[in-house]
Amino acid sequence: MNPSLRLGVTDEDQALADAVAAFSQAELAPRAQAIDEQELSVTCHVPQLAALGVMGLNLPEQLGGPGVTPTAMLLALVEISKACAATSSMIGAHFLGADAVLIGGDAAQHQAWLPRAASGEWLAGFALTEPRGGSHPADLRTRAVREGDHYRIDGVKHFISNAAEARFLVVFAKTDLAAGARGVSAFIVDMGTPGIQVSSHEKLMGIRGAHAFEVSFDNVRVPVACRLGEEGSGFKTAMKVLDNSRLDVAATALGIAEAALAAAAQWAKDRKIDGEALAMRQGIQWMVADMKLRLEAAWGLTLQATALRTAGRPFTQQSAMAKLHASEMVGFVTDAALQIHGGYGYTREMPLERYARDARILRIYEGSSEIQRSIIARGVLG
Numbered sequence: 001m002n003p004s005l006r007l008g009v010t011d012e013d014q015a016l017a018d019a020v021a022a023f024s025q026a027e028l029a030p031r032a033q034a035i036d037e038q039e040l041s042v043t044c045h046v047p048q049l050a051a052l053g054v055m056g057l058n059l060p061e062q063l064g065g066p067g068v069t070p071t072a073m074l075l076a077l078v079e080i081s082k083a084c085a086a087t088s089s090m091i092g093a094h095f096l097g098a099d100a101v102l103i104g105g106d107a108a109q110h111q112a113w114l115p116r117a118a119s120g121e122w123l124a125g126f127a128l129t130e131p132r133g134g135s136h137p138a139d140l141r142t143r144a145v146r147e148g149d150h151y152r153i154d155g156v157k158h159f160i161s162n163a164a165e166a167r168f169l170v171v172f173a174k175t176d177l178a179a180g181a182r183g184v185s186a187f188i189v190d191m192g193t194p195g196i197q198v199s200s201h202e203k204l205m206g207i208r209g210a211h212a213f214e215v216s217f218d219n220v221r222v223p224v225a226c227r228l229g230e231e232g233s234g235f236k237t238a239m240k241v242l243d244n245s246r247l248d249v250a251a252t253a254l255g256i257a258e259a260a261l262a263a264a265a266q267w268a269k270d271r272k273i274d275g276e277a278l279a280m281r282q283g284i285q286w287m288v289a290d291m292k293l294r295l296e297a298a299w300g301l302t303l304q305a306t307a308l309r310t311a312g313r314p315f316t317q318q319s320a321m322a323k324l325h326a327s328e329m330v331g332f333v334t335d336a337a338l339q340i341h342g343g344y345g346y347t348r349e350m351p352l353e354r355y356a357r358d359a360r361i362l363r364i365y366e367g368s369s370e371i372q373r374s375i376i377a378r379g380v381l382g
């Protein structure tokens with residue numbers, strides 16, 4: 001379906017999506033396979049993405065962003081994901097860091113850090129997960145101890161996207177070990193600060209161009225002026241940021257699934273079995289129908305959550321449902337698309353196996369499927 005026919009999509013939203021689609025197909029798609037095979041960092045695309053306004057899509061105009069709607073941002077990320085999901089994942093991690101400053105920070109922090117994030121000059125990241133577990137983020141071991149006008153941060157973060165090239169990370173650390181979620185504070189940490197070490201990047205199954213790292217903090221001195229909000233407000237900030245970012249994950253799922261379904265439909269029409277196109281077989285038609293149905297349901301949930309976000313209404317539940325359904329839908333759609341391609345789909349000559357590998361992370365990061373189910377159940381059961 002033409003996205004402009006979808007409810008809530010304006011001509012301006014669609015114009016941005018069209019510009020991003022043209023760029024993505026011309027510049028990202030041709031390089032995606034090589035980036036995947038050679039594990040090259042997709043940050044090479046940042047200057048061009050920034051020129052299109054993409055690196056600041058989540059930021060208002062007064063902070064250097066293009067000032068577009070959440071719907072436009074969603075459509076832009078879908079277009080990028082159709083071409084290269086690793087690129088949208090890298091952008092998503094950048095948005096996580098910038099969003100944390102936007103949501104948790106004051107006007108001085110906004111001015112100090114966000115315009116250069118929007119322009120792509122500074123890459124951002126978000127450091128919540130620790131080696132002992134990412135699903136229970138109130139249970140952190142990284143500590144921040146106040147010493148006069150500084151905090152001393154010590155600890156280890158794991159799977160931190162963009163860390164090697166980021167200018168700043170928003171780091172979540174315990175300022176009160178006994179206080180659970182209320183003991184978590186958030187800090188903007190300049191990656192040039194002494195005491196920070198970044199590992200070599202993880203060897204990933206998919207999105208291999210979106211590098212993730214272990215980051216250790218040893219006696220890292222962070223000015224009090226870099227604390228976001230009050231002490232103890234970090235967990236709330238993280239949860240608000242994740243409400244937003246789960247829609248970015250849903251967008252990535254929609255983009256990969258759109259690409260996989262388009263490839264499968266074309267293949268089914270072109271491929272002849274016994275002199276007849278695969279598309280003539282009812283078994284294939286039903287697979288295609290199921291793919292389309294689940295994809296459209298994911299669009300519906302994601303657009304609904306986006307509309308609530310735009311209206312400034314609570315959308316935690318809808319965001320969790322959109323993320324959960326879209327990330328599970330794309331697993332089904334990429335697998336079915338690969339199946340329709342037969343043996344060719346299993347080769348690296350075609351992008352189907354990459355789509356399937358790239359899609360898999362979407363059920364794990366920014367809250368696994370199990371965590372999304374817990375959020376949804378909490379909404380129903382209280």
Ligand SMILES: Cc1cc2nc3c(=O)[nH]c(=O)nc-3n(C[C@H](O)[C@H](O)[C@H](O)COP(=O)(O)OP(=O)(O)OC[C@H]3O[C@@H](n4cnc5c(N)ncnc54)[C@H](O)[C@@H]3O)c2cc1C
Nearest residue numbers: 126127128129133134135159160161212365366367368370
């Ligand atoms: C490529 C990549 C990039 C990432 N980027 C970032 C980043 O930039 N910043 C960041 O902070 N983190 C990042 N992460 C971390 C990611 O968010 C975590 O991997 C994720 O939250 C899961 O945490 P975990 O891996 O520690 O698994 P665990 O928390 O150990 O969970 C293991 C399994 O147990 C399940 N589980 C856990 N608790 C429950 C429960 N209560 N009920 C039922 N099941 C449960 C989980 O769903 C999962 O299936 C990234 C991860 C990857 C792989």
